[in-house]
Amino acid sequence: MTTVVLKNISKSFFNSKLKKMEIVLNNISLTAQHGEVTVLMGQSGCGKSTLFRILIGEEIADSGCVSILEKEVFPLNKKNLQEVKKKFGILFQYGALFNSMNVGDNIAFPILEHQPQLHRDIIDIMVDTKLRQVSLEPEKFKHKMPATLSGGERKRVGLARALALDPQLIFYDEPSAGLDPIVSRTIDKLIKNLVKMLGIASVVITHELDSAFAIADRMIILKRAVPEHNDDWDGTIVYEEGTPDDLRNSQKPYTVEFLGEFSNFEICKNCRFVQQKQFTTCEKCGKPQSE
Numbered sequence: 001m002t003t004v005v006l007k008n009i010s011k012s013f014f015n016s017k018l019k020k021m022e023i024v025l026n027n028i029s030l031t032a033q034h035g036e037v038t039v040l041m042g043q044s045g046c047g048k049s050t051l052f053r054i055l056i057g058e059e060i061a062d063s064g065c066v067s068i069l070e071k072e073v074f075p076l077n078k079k080n081l082q083e084v085k086k087k088f089g090i091l092f093q094y095g096a097l098f099n100s101m102n103v104g105d106n107i108a109f110p111i112l113e114h115q116p117q118l119h120r121d122i123i124d125i126m127v128d129t130k131l132r133q134v135s136l137e138p139e140k141f142k143h144k145m146p147a148t149l150s151g152g153e154r155k156r157v158g159l160a161r162a163l164a165l166d167p168q169l170i171f172y173d174e175p176s177a178g179l180d181p182i183v184s185r186t187i188d189k190l191i192k193n194l195v196k197m198l199g200i201a202s203v204v205i206t207h208e209l210d211s212a213f214a215i216a217d218r219m220i221i222l223k224r225a226v227p228e229h230n231d232d233w234d235g236t237i238v239y240e241e242g243t244p245d246d247l248r249n250s251q252k253p254y255t256v257e258f259l260g261e262f263s264n265f266e267i268c269k270n271c272r273f274v275q276q277k278q279f280t281t282c283e284k285c286g287k288p289q290s291e
């Protein structure tokens, strides 16, 4: 099932420095499938966040169509958007937790918003379940305040909140941002496990190549097109898409440039040590790569 369909999306903003409209997204079309992790990648400033905001219905495109979970939400259809919003979760870059509420109340918030009639005991059980899904012990974490959490714990709580309404789709904005490589690896594993366990679709925006290769079933490379002889920007296009292997083996010039050394190297599934492609045993941690 195709969970997200973007067709010919374009978006321009007024550039106050150049005093004119500037195309940011130029005719972007892409899809994301149920049960897969789709990763959108692109250099800084290419419009990833703009695209993310359009996907979650917080920014209005100038033209094109967006369908989510088989409902058209753009051109704006408020009824469909409201309905679809209950069926997708969002993990924002820094978790976007309410700092004045404890962890349990943060996770309970979307449940109460959509099902205010539910008894508090039921909500508590749901909160505990969501915390366990992100590998946090409810007894230890639900009374903590966000300010006392580590970066990785904040992300997990943000993810538990994104899971609160049993979504069919989760959007992730830079899930590894601000995390050290070890914590980032645990978040990557969690993203993969949730797709496997719950069969949901995930759309991830990132510029972290190692994370992208660790989690993606499909990758989409965005490219900012800049004409040679002036400062204008023609807007970002979808340059190439495919499986991680397709892109690793790609001969297209920008893909090779963007992925750089990753075209010839592979990451250990266990310790993320980067080494020559198709290695059988990791030269750092010694783990075989077959499973």
Ligand SMILES: Nc1ncnc2c1ncn2[C@@H]1O[C@H](COP(=O)(O)OP(=O)(O)OP(=O)(O)O)[C@@H](O)[C@H]1O
Residues within 6 Å of the ligand: 013, 014, 015, 024, 042, 043, 044, 045, 046, 047, 048, 049, 050, 051, 207
């Ligand atoms: N509301 C806005 N008004 C004017 N320009 C905007 C607006 N939002 C984004 N832009 C411009 O659009 C371009 C793309 O920005 P965006 O934040 O989407 O890129 P990005 O790929 O997410 O960047 P990064 O990886 O650095 O976060 C930038 O030049 C930015 O200045």
